[in-house]
Amino acid sequence: MLEDLKGKVCAANKELVKQGLVISTIGNVSGRDSRKEYVVIKPEGVSYEEMTPADMVVTDLNGEVVEGLHQPSGYIHAHCFVYKHRKDVGGIAHTHSPYATSYAVQGKPIPALLIPQVANFGGDIPVTQKYDMKQKYGIGSALVKAMKNNNEKAVILNRHGVFTFGNDSAEAVKYAALVEDLAKTYRAAGK
Ligand SMILES: [Zn+2]
Secondary structure (H helix, E strand, O other): OOHHHHHHHHHHHHHHHHOOOOOOOOOEEEEEOOOOOEEEEOEOOOOOOOOOHHHOEEEEOOOOEEEOOOOEOOOHHHHHHHHHHOOOOOEEEEEOOHHHHHHHHHOOOEOOOOHHHHHHHOOOEOEOOOOOOOOOOHHHHHHHHHOOOOOOOEEEEOOOEEEEEEOOHHHHHHHHHHHHHHHHHHHHOOO
């Protein structure tokens, strides 16, 4: 099922590597089907290099596996929580890209210091509160709580990394690359 979406989500995951946003098996991208019933996500423990569309895992919006040869990414419940709260979101990316994550180290939002950030992200990129790792929806609820306008395209996950949200999986990866680029520029400027 959802063969087209599996192809797109697989390609979006591989794009994280091409963009230099992830190493090893870190990071994950998902996409939601157009009827908003299912999520297609990267499998747990399969390398980016070996990954094919057939390895993608289909779950319902509660993160229960509907189809798949593997377990879904361990972040599936964070993705599902955001999908349930953001009807506009059709793709989610999560990375630990270093410059964006340097703000997570400090627990600080990325302030809108350049016009392109305002154009792409509408303003500051918020940061979550610290979250409870033991809770199934600890990450998801922290992300949603940090969204003040409910249309954010990126949120810094405190002491962890960054999540980005797009119309589809490719757009989520595009925002992941843009956040990293902005953060790198700010750090070069000593911000
Ligand atoms: Zn992570």
